[in-house]
Amino acid sequence: MDRRAVVLVVSLAAVELACGDLGPGLGSSETGLSSTSGSESESDAGQTGETGETGETGDPVACHELPGPWDAGFAIPRAPSLPGDPQAGLDVLLEQAYVSCGVPWELFGLLSPFMGSFTSGPSLAWRPGKNAEVPVGWNVVELGDGSELVVPNCFGCHASEFDGELILGLGRHDADFTTDLGTLMQLAPVLPPLNDAGAAFNKFLDRYQVIGPPSTMLTIGTNPAIMYAVVLVSHRNPFTLAWQDEPSVELPAKLMIPADPPPWWRAKKKASHFANGMSRGDHRGTMMLASSLCTDTAAEASVIMEQFIDVQAWLESLEPPAYPRPINDALAAAGAELFECHCAGCHGTYSDDPEAETYPNLLVPLEWIGTDPIMASYAANQLNYLEQWFEDSYFGTVTELETKSPFVGYVAPPLDGIWASAPFFHNGSVPTIELVLDSTKRPTYWRRDDYDSTNFDEDALGWPWTPSPTAQDDAPSGERKYIYDTTKPGHRNTGHSFGDALSDGERAAVLEYLKTL
Numbered sequence: 001m002d003r004r005a006v007v008l009v010v011s012l013a014a015v016e017l018a019c020g021d022l023g024p025g026l027g028s029s030e031t032g033l034s035s036t037s038g039s040e041s042e043s044d045a046g047q048t049g050e051t052g053e054t055g056e057t058g059d060p061v062a063c064h065e066l067p068g069p070w071d072a073g074f075a076i077p078r079a080p081s082l083p084g085d086p087q088a089g090l091d092v093l094l095e096q097a098y099v100s101c102g103v104p105w106e107l108f109g110l111l112s113p114f115m116g117s118f119t120s121g122p123s124l125a126w127r128p129g130k131n132a133e134v135p136v137g138w139n140v141v142e143l144g145d146g147s148e149l150v151v152p153n154c155f156g157c158h159a160s161e162f163d164g165e166l167i168l169g170l171g172r173h174d175a176d177f178t179t180d181l182g183t184l185m186q187l188a189p190v191l192p193p194l195n196d197a198g199a200a201f202n203k204f205l206d207r208y209q210v211i212g213p214p215s216t217m218l219t220i221g222t223n224p225a226i227m228y229a230v231v232l233v234s235h236r237n238p239f240t241l242a243w244q245d246e247p248s249v250e251l252p253a254k255l256m257i258p259a260d261p262p263p264w265w266r267a268k269k270k271a272s273h274f275a276n277g278m279s280r281g282d283h284r285g286t287m288m289l290a291s292s293l294c295t296d297t298a299a300e301a302s303v304i305m306e307q308f309i310d311v312q313a314w315l316e317s318l319e320p321p322a323y324p325r326p327i328n329d330a331l332a333a334a335g336a337e338l339f340e341c342h343c344a345g346c347h348g349t350y351s352d353d354p355e356a357e358t359y360p361n362l363l364v365p366l367e368w369i370g371t372d373p374i375m376a377s378y379a380a381n382q383l384n385y386l387e388q389w390f391e392d393s394y395f396g397t398v399t400e401l402e403t404k405s406p407f408v409g410y411v412a413p414p415l416d417g418i419w420a421s422a423p424f425f426h427n428g429s430v431p432t433i434e435l436v437l438d439s440t441k442r443p444t445y446w447r448r449d450d451y452d453s454t455n456f457d458e459d460a461l462g463w464p465w466t467p468s469p470t471a472q473d474d475a476p477s478g479e480r481k482y483i484y485d486t487t488k489p490g491h492r493n494t495g496h497s498f499g500d501a502l503s504d505g506e507r508a509a510v511l512e513y514l515k516t517l
Contacts, residue, residue, distance in 0.1 A: 069345070069346070069368070069498065070345030070346045070360070070362060070412075072364060072365055072368050073346065073360070073362030073363055073364045073365075073409075073412070074362065074363045074406050074407070074409075075360050075361055075362055075363075076271040076272045076277055076280060076361045076362075076363055076411070077271060077361075078270075078271035078361060079271070079280070079281040079282060081282070081312055081313070081316060082282070082309045082312070082313075083309075083313070084309040084310040084311075084312060084313030084314075085310045085313060086310070086313045086314040086316075086317040087314070088310040088313075088314075089307075089308075089309075089310035089311040089312065089313050089314030089315070090314045091310075092307045092308075092310055092311050093153055093154055093155065093311060093314070094124075094127060094131065094136075094139060094153065094155070095127075095128070095131065095139055095141075096139065096141065096307065097139065097141040097149065097151045098153075098288065098291045098304045098307060098308075099151050099152050099153065099290060099291050099293055099294055100151065100200065100291070100294040100295060100300070101149075101151065101200040101201070101203040101204040101207065101293065101294035102138075102149045102150050102151035102152060102200060102201070102204055103149070103150045103201055103204065104147065104148065104149060104150070104197040104198060104200075104201050105130065105140060105147075105148035105149065105150055105197070106148075107201070108134065108138075108150040114184060114187060115181070115184055116176055116179055116184070117174070117175045117176040117177070118156070118175075118177075118181060118184075119135060119137075119138070120135060121135035121136055121137050121156070121159070121172075122135065122136060122161070122166050123135055123136060124136050124166075130148070134150055135156075136155045136159050136166065136168075137152060137153055137154075137155045137156030137157075137159065138150050138151065138152055138153060138156070139151050139152075139153050143195075143196035143197055143200070144196055145195050145196045147195040147196050147197035147198070148197060149196070149197045149200050149201075151200075152293075154290065155168060156172070156175075157171065157172050157175065157223055157225060157261050158170070158171060158172065158261055158264055159172065160172040160173055160174070160453070161453040162321070162324075162420045162453050162456075163324050163325075163453060163454055163456065164453055164454045165321075165324075165453075167321060167420070168264075169263055169264035169265055169315070169318050170263050170264075170420060170421065171223075171260060171261030171262055171263055171421060172223070172261060173221050173422065173423065173428075173451075173463070174220065174221060174451040174453075175220070175221065175223065176220045176481065177215070177216065177217040177222065177223065177224050178216065178217050178218065178219065178220060178481040179216065180212045180213050180216045181208050181211075181212040181215075181216075182208050182209040182210070182211070182212025182213050183212065183213075184208075184212075185204075185205045185208040185209050185212065186205075186209060200294070203294060204293075204294070207243075207293050207294065210231065210235060210245075211227075211228055211231045211232060211293070214227060214230075214231055214251060214255065215227035215228055215231060217256075217258055218256065218258070218472065218480075218481070218485070218488060218491070219258070219472075219481060219482070219483065219484045219485070219491075220448075220451075220481050220482060221260075221423065221428055221448070221484075222258035222259065222260070222427070222428050222484075222491075223258065223259040223260065223261050223428075224258075224259070225259050225261065225290075226257045226259050226274075226375065227255075227256075227257055228290070228293075229289055229386075230251065230255070230257070230383060230386070231247075231251070232289070232292045232293060233292075233386055233389050233390075234247035234248055234249050234251065234385075235247055235248075236292060236389075236393070238389045238390075238392035238393040239298075239392060239393070240297065240298060241292070241295060241296060241297055241298050241300075241301060241393065241394060242296055242297070243296055248385075249385050252378070252382050252383075254489075255378070255382075256374075256488070256489060256490045256491075257374055257375050257378065257490050258427045258428065258490055258491060259275075259375075259426065259427065259428075260423060260424070260425065260426060260427060260428035262275075262413060262421065263320065263416075263417055263420065263421050264315050264318055265315075265318035265319055265320045265416060265417060266413060266414050266416060267283075267312070267315040267316050267318070268315070268316040268317075268318070269348070269359045269361075269414045269416075270359075270361065270411075270413075270414070271361040272361065272363070272411055273286055273287070274286070275375055275376070275410050275411065275426035276363075276375060276376040276379055276380075276403065276408070276409065276410055276411070277363045277402070277409070277410070277411040278379060278387075278401050278402055278403045279399055279400075279401060280399070280400045280401075280402055281398070281399055281400045282398045282399055283312065283399060284305055284308040284309070284311075284312055284398055284399060285305075285390070285395035285396060285397070285398045285399025286395070286399055286401075287308055287311065287312065287315075288301070288304050288305060288308045288311075288395075289395065291304050298394040301394045301395070302394065305394075305398065320416040320417025320420070320517070321417060321420060323419055323515040323516065325458055325515075327512060327515050327516060328512050331508065331509050331512040331513075332509070332512040332513045332515065332516050333513075334509040334512075334513075335508075335509035335510040335511065335512050335513030335514070336513045336516075338502070338506055338509055338510050338513075339510055339513050339514075342498065342499075342502075343415075343498075343510070344358075345360075346360070346362050346364065346412035347359075347412050347413070347414065347415050348360060348414055348415070350415075350416070350516075350517050359414050360412075361411065362411065362412050363406075363407070363409045363410070363411050364409045364410055364411070364412055365407050365408070365409045366407075366408045366409045366410065368409070369409060369410055369412075369495050369496060370494055370495030370496065370497065371410060371425055371426065371427075371492070371494060371495035371496055372425070372426070372427050372429065372490060372491065372492035372493075372494065372495070373492075374489055374490040374492075375426060375427070375490070376403075376408050376409060376410055377408060379403040380403040380404035380408045383403075384403065386401065386403070387401050387402070387403050410426060415514065415517050416517050417517065418433065418461075418514055418517060419433070419461050419514055419515050419517070422461070422462035422463050423462065423463065423484075424436050424462070425493065425495075425496070427490060427491055427492075428484075429442075429484060429486050429491055429492065429493035430442060430462075430493050431446060431448065431462045431463050431465040431484075432457060432460035432461055432462025432463070432465070433460065433461040433462055433511055433514060434459070434460035434461060434462070434507065434511060435460070435462070436496060436499065437499030437500075437502060437507050437510065437511070438499055438500055438502075438507065439493075439494070439495070439496065439497040439499075439500055440500060442486070442493045443465070443467045443468075443486075444467075444485075444486050444487060445467065445468035445469075445470065445471055445472065445483055445484070445485050445486070445487075446465045446466065446467055446468055446483070446484050447465065447466055447468050447482045447483050447484065448463050448464070448465055448482070449463070449464040449465060449466055450464075459508070459511070460511070461511050461514060461515070468483045468485075470483075471483075471485055471487065472484075472485035472488065473485075
């Protein structure tokens with residue numbers, strides 16, 4: 001029997017847990033769970049997340065259908081996806097040059113040690129030809145003149161290991177972007193453009209010397225994808241996509257927007273991409289934006305856009321992995337009841353039957369969710385040229401960019417496979433789900449104990465961590481990149497305090513339930 005089915009069967013005999021608005025009583029004895037043991041209340045048996053209230057038809061009302069915090073949200077409408085071939089999409093991602101500049105094959109092995117985690121990562125032995133010899137985040141392609149080029153692909157940020165297993169589509173949690181890639185590229189030799197690969201390499205060097213400095217992260221594990229997009233757009237003519245050595249707009253001084261790449265198996269449910277929900281409709285325009293590192297004409301972009309019909313189909317075919325370790329089914333069933341009452345209104349409901357699942361695609365106002373505002377507020381205000389640029393560009397012919405419609409906020413994501421995607425929040429500022437559900441215990445300065453994907457905290461659901469005794473700037477220079485400093489702009493770990501009223505037992509039950517998703 002499927003794990004979710006087991007939990008459902010157990011939950012039918014489990015307690016009726018307090019439902020309705022989040023409030024001071026959430027962690028009280030009314031829930032039927034003690035603060036330490038997670039034990040059940042026999043007198044409340046037989047309920048399934050219902051409230052005891054009935055609607056206009058007389059039918060029972062589920063907890064998440066009652067008035068609650070989710071009522072502040074805006075449901076982003078979902079556009080239908082174009083039909084595509086998932087296998088062809090995976091082939092594009094792993095074999096094609098949708099990012100068309102890179103490193104000549106003959107130089108890749110020599111330069112890799114100087115490029116840090118940018119060229120690190122496991123390889124896939126089943127990839128064809130020389131692709132089996134390079135990290136999963138790179139493709140080896142043959143150019144028109146027969147020269148070979150190693151080009152970056154999406155899996156440099158969207159493939160990661162969990163419990164020792166490489167999972168395509170899982171955001172990479174251990175990449176080190178704390179070194180200025182532009183400086184690294186300055187160490188590489190400029191090649192005479194004797195062949196196509198040499199010319200593509202020189203372009204690669206030039207572009208990274210532009211985007212590298214403003215996109216350098218502060219902490220290992222944080223991702224510069226948003227900064228790449230911001231910088232690349234400022235150097236592109238929106239109408240022709242031609243490269244401009246000088247930016248068309250000046251970026252705000254010391255702008256820093258760290259990102260935490262979300263798992264791709266969420267794509268099938270989401271009506272928007274990016275944490276602030278700004279990519280809407282057909283998402284191919286933002287999905288392929290990484291290609292703008294090297295794509296210099298709208299004609300080139302149109303070819304890639306067609307390929308991404310299949311790429312989008314592959315993303316939407318993905319399923320989350322199953323939790324690889326034991327689960328306490330009785331405790332998970334109790335957690336399912338709590339989740340239904342206090343989380344499902346924003347994050348949706350889950351079932352073995354996909355047709356029975358719900359996901360509201362809620363954009364939640366910034367002032368209500370309270371998480372770090374930099375990404376959403378800058379996109380809507382200081383970086384609002386992005387919206388006009390995108391509308392004018394070829395990318396805007398298929399994808400809408402909305403940074404403040406109907407308000408500025410963040411989207412509550414679906415939680416399928418959430419247990420595999422530490423750290424948490426859109427900026428990766430919280431190391432475990434336990435701390436997502438208890439804002440009072442989040443550390444101001446913290447560091448991961450190690451970057452071993454098999455070293456996983458099964459109780460807290462996340463990476464083992466240790467508080468740092470000092471702020472990042474006060475640590476020895478060689479230690480700074482390991483410290484996540486939540487006092488830094490863009491790195492705050494505030495907000496989403498809805499779980500604070502849960503007792504320890506209730507929180508443990510919700511955590512156990514999340515393992516089943």
